Amino acid sequence: MVIKPKVRGFVCVTAHPAGCAAHVQEWIDYVKAKGPVKNGPKKVLVIGSSTGYGLASRISAAFGSGAATIGVFFERPSEPDKTATPGWYNTAAFTTAAKKAGLYVKNFNGDAFSDQLKTDVLAAIKADLGQIDLVVYSLASPRRTHPKTGVVHKSCLKPVGQTYSNKTVDTDKGIVSTITIEPANEAEIADTKAVMGGEDWEMWINALDEAKLLAPGATSVAYSYIGPELTWPIYKNGTIGLAKNDLERAGKSINATLKTNGYGRAFISVNKALVTQASSAIPVVPLYISILYKIMKAKGSHEGCIEQIDRLFRTQMFGGTGLDFDDAGRVRIDDWEMKPDVQAEVAALWPEVTTENLAALTDIAGYRTEFLKLFGFGLPGIDYEADIDPHVELPA
Numbered sequence: 426m427v428i429k430p431k432v433r434g435f436v437c438v439t440a441h442p443a444g445c446a447a448h449v450q451e452w453i454d455y456v457k458a459k460g461p462v463k464n465g466p467k468k469v470l471v472i473g474s475s476t477g478y479g480l481a482s483r484i485s486a487a488f489g490s491g492a493a494t495i496g497v498f499f500e501r502p503s504e505p506d507k508t509a510t511p512g513w514y515n516t517a518a519f520t521t522a523a524k525k526a527g528l529y530v531k532n533f534n535g536d537a538f539s540d541q542l543k544t545d546v547l548a549a550i551k552a553d554l555g556q557i558d559l560v561v562y563s564l565a566s567p568r569r570t571h572p573k574t575g576v577v578h579k580s581c582l583k584p585v586g587q588t589y590s591n592k593t594v595d596t597d598k599g600i601v602s603t604i605t606i607e608p609a610n611e612a613e614i615a616d617t618k619a620v621m622g623g624e625d626w627e628m629w630i631n632a633l634d635e636a637k638l639l640a641p642g643a644t645s646v647a648y649s650y651i652g653p654e655l656t657w658p659i660y661k662n663g664t665i666g667l668a669k670n671d672l673e674r675a676g677k678s679i680n681a682t683l684k685t686n687g688y689g690r691a692f693i694s695v696n697k698a699l700v701t702q703a704s705s706a707i708p709v710v711p712l713y714i715s716i717l718y719k720i721m722k723a724k725g726s727h728e729g730c731i732e733q734i735d736r737l738f739r740t741q742m743f744g745g746t747g748l749d750f751d752d753a754g755r756v757r758i759d760d761w762e763m764k765p766d767v768q769a770e771v772a773a774l775w776p777e778v779t780t781e782n783l784a785a786l787t788d789i790a791g792y793r794t795e796f797l798k799l800f801g802f803g804l805p806g807i808d809y810e811a812d813i814d815p816h817v818e819l820p821a
């Protein structure tokens with residue numbers, strides 16, 4: 426079938442297998458062109474490995490350090506007449522490329538929050554790899570079925586304690602408007618923490634530790650975001666930010682666990698705001714990203730997921746001068762985004778942007794291009810008029 430993008434609000438309901446493969450190849454080529462990462466990880470578990478920051482982490486580990494990787498993700502497989510979600514095609518392309526490079530690859534498509542999936546992954550580590558030296562926790566999920574209580578928690582993106590009004594953009598239609606969001610109630614705050622907080626990360630590490638599947642000195646990292654004050658009511662001080670505080674709490678407790686295991690470590694890396702499936706669902710943030718991209722591209726400091734994670738691995742985690750912590754003990758690869766000159770320009774443009782001048786004042790075009798790329802559209806060298814089989818199996 427001929428596969429075209431079908432955008433519905435902030436999701437695209439189709440994905441292009443050859444385009445997704447080309448996108449994955451771009452990221453692999455980026456890492457390979459930089460050469461090997463010295464002292465890089467060798468046996469890596471990535472939880473949330475199929476798109477965004479998790480996929481970038483898996484590619485950085487495999488193609489920067491020759492690592493064996495186990496990937497955990499939750500994607501809809503393709504059917505003979507129906508496209509898969511992009512993470513499925515990304516994983517198929519990654520698996521083919523990594524196997525061709527002689528690397529061990531194992532994939533688990535299922536619910537990372539469940540006990541069963543953890544049991545299955547632990548069994549694979551025991552049987553195939555012995556021990557893991559890096560665990561990347563990069564889940565972004567709208568819901569979690571709690572493995573002990575069976576309760577389904579749904580996360581939400583709301584302010585806490587006060588109503589929030591600010592500009593937002595409908596990225597599909599290009600309309601800038603004011604959005605007003607009522608504050609979350611206590612149950613919504615608790616539910617978001619249950620989904621996006623640190624309990625599940627701790628469950629993974631405790632299960633791995635108890636089964637003695639963590640190599641001495643093993644590292645674990647989870648990703649967070651802070652951003653500028655204009656987004657704080659909906660992000661840093663909102664339901665998601667409170668959940669991220671809990672992720673930080675978990676990071677400290679996991680760090681203590683790993684320290685006793687051959688001087689291992691766990692930490693939070695605060696990453697840059699980027700177009701991913703997760704971030705496109707957050708009100709206000711896509712307009713901020715469109716302005717940020719315009720400014721950072723003009724300054725030559727723009728990065729995508731692969732550039733961010735490659736820099737994290739090469740300059741901090743496995744090379745360079747080691748981990749560079751902020752006052753709260755977090756690694757900041759959002760450093761270029763948060764530079765005062767960048768943020769001063771964002772703050773100056775923010776009140777000026779309207780529907781009429783959106784294209785001129787912001788990089789909404791770049792936002793849309795990046796968004797479609799997430800689904801495999803707009804990649805050079807792909808014939809989007811050609812007939813293509815949507816059904817792709819994950820290589821065994």
Ligand SMILES: NC(=O)c1ccc[n+]([C@@H]2O[C@H](COP(=O)([O-])OP(=O)(O)OC[C@H]3O[C@@H](n4cnc5c(N)ncnc54)[C@H](O)[C@@H]3O)[C@@H](O)[C@H]2O)c1
Binds near residue numbers: 472567702
């Ligand atoms: N995108 C940004 O701007 C940004 C910035 C800083 C930090 N972060 C953080 O990075 C992390 C990853 O976010 P992203 O933007 O790369 O998201 P994403 O939507 O691209 O990726 C989410 C991943 O989680 C997997 N997943 C979701 N639910 C799952 C489940 N139940 N079981 C197994 N896998 C599941 C998906 O399959 C996918 O691999 C999040 O913690 C996010 O807060 C994102």
